[in-house]
Amino acid sequence: MNMKKHDKMKLEIESKSINEGFTRAAVAAFAARLDPSIEELGDIKTAVSEAVTNCIVHAYPDTIGSIQITCRVFEDYIEIKVRDYGRGIADVARAREPMYTTGGADRSGMGFTVMESFMDELRVRSKEGVGTTVTMTKRVKPRK
Amino acid sequence: MDYRIDETTATISISGELDHHSLRETSLEVNRIIDTYLPKTLVLDMAGVRFMDSSGLALVIGGSRKMSELNGRVIVKNVPPQPMKVLNAAGVSRFVTIETTGKVV
Numbered sequence A: 001m002n003m004k005k006h007d008k009m010k011l012e013i014e015s016k017s018i019n020e021g022f023t024r025a026a027v028a029a030f031a032a033r034l035d036p037s038i039e040e041l042g043d044i045k046t047a048v049s050e051a052v053t054n055c056i057v058h059a060y061p062d063t064i065g066s067i068q069i070t071c072r073v074f075e076d077y078i079e080i081k082v083r084d085y086g087r088g089i090a091d092v093a094r095a096r097e098p099m100y101t102t103g104g105a106d107r108s109g110m111g112f113t114v115m116e117s118f119m120d121e122l123r124v125r126s127k128e129g130v131g132t133t134v135t136m137t138k139r140v141k142p143r144k
Numbered sequence B: 001m002d003y004r005i006d007e008t009t010a011t012i013s014i015s016g017e018l019d020h021h022s023l024r025e026t027s028l029e030v031n032r033i034i035d036t037y038l039p040k041t042l043v044l045d046m047a048g049v050r051f052m053d054s055s056g057l058a059l060v061i062g063g064s065r066k067m068s069e070l071n072g073r074v075i076v077k078n079v080p081p082q083p084m085k086v087l088n089a090a091g092v093s094r095f096v097t098i099e100t101t102g103k104v105v
C-alpha cells in the first residue's frame, strides 16, 4: 500500500436514520477521486451504512447522539473511521461473530461480517459507557 | 412497493434503497401482504433495489421464517450485483432460493 496521504474529510451527524443514506452518498462522493469501480464503490457504501446504522441503532438506542465520520484518502486506499460516544460494546469479539445481535428480529447480526468481507481491514475499539470507534480501510485498485 | 397475487403466489417488487431507515415501512407491508393472502410462495423481486445493507437481510430472513411457519417458501429474484453481494456474504442461499434470470442458485 502506498501511504502517502492526499486528503481528509470529516463529517458530524446526529444519530437519525435519515442520515444513513446521506452519509453513504457523502463518503462515496469523497472516495470518487480514487476512481473506484462500481463494485468497490458499492463495497464502501455498504460498509459505511453498516457502521453508521450500528451507531444509530445500538450506540444510542433511546437518545440522539453525535456520530463522527472521518475519511482519509491515500495514494491507493481509503480509511474510514466511524465514532460514537454511546453505550459501547462489552465483548467486541463476540459482537463481531456472524449472526450475533442484541437487536432482536429487526436485525440480522451480519453487520460486522459484511464490513469485514467488503473492506480489507476492520478494527473495532470500544469501551462500555464511553463509545465505539470502527476503523476500516479499503484498497482501490488503480485502473487504466 | 408493488405486489401481485396469482393463485397461491404473492410477488412483491421492492425498490429504492433498502436500509435500516426504509426497513420498517417495507417489512410492515411485506408482513401485511403475507397475513392477508396467506400465499404458499412469496416472491421478492429485487430488480428495483438500488442499494441494500444487512438491514435488507433481516427482511429476507424474517420473510422466510414467517413463510416457513405457513409451510410456504420464499424466492428472491432479479437481484442486482450490490444486493447480491450482501446476500452472498451472509450465505442467505442456504435458506432461501435465489433465482438469477431463469437459473436457480
Ligand SMILES: Nc1ncnc2c1ncn2[C@@H]1O[C@H](COP(=O)(O)OP(=O)(O)O)[C@@H](O)[C@H]1O
Pocket (backbone or CB within 6 Å): A050, A054, A055, A057, A058, A059, A060, A084, A086, A087, A088, A089, A095, A096, A100, A101, A102, A103, A107, A108, A109, A110, A111, A112, A113, A132, B054
Ligand atoms: N456502535 C455500537 N455501539 C454499541 N453496540 C454496538 C455497536 N455496533 C455494534 N454493536 C453491537 O454488536 C452487535 C452486532 O452488530 P452487527 O454485526 O452490526 O449486527 P446487528 O446490527 O444486526 O445487530 C449489535 O447487535 C450490538 O450489540
Ligand SMILES: [Mg+2]
Pocket (backbone or CB within 6 Å): A050, A053, A054, A110, A111, A112, B054
Ligand atoms: Mg449492524
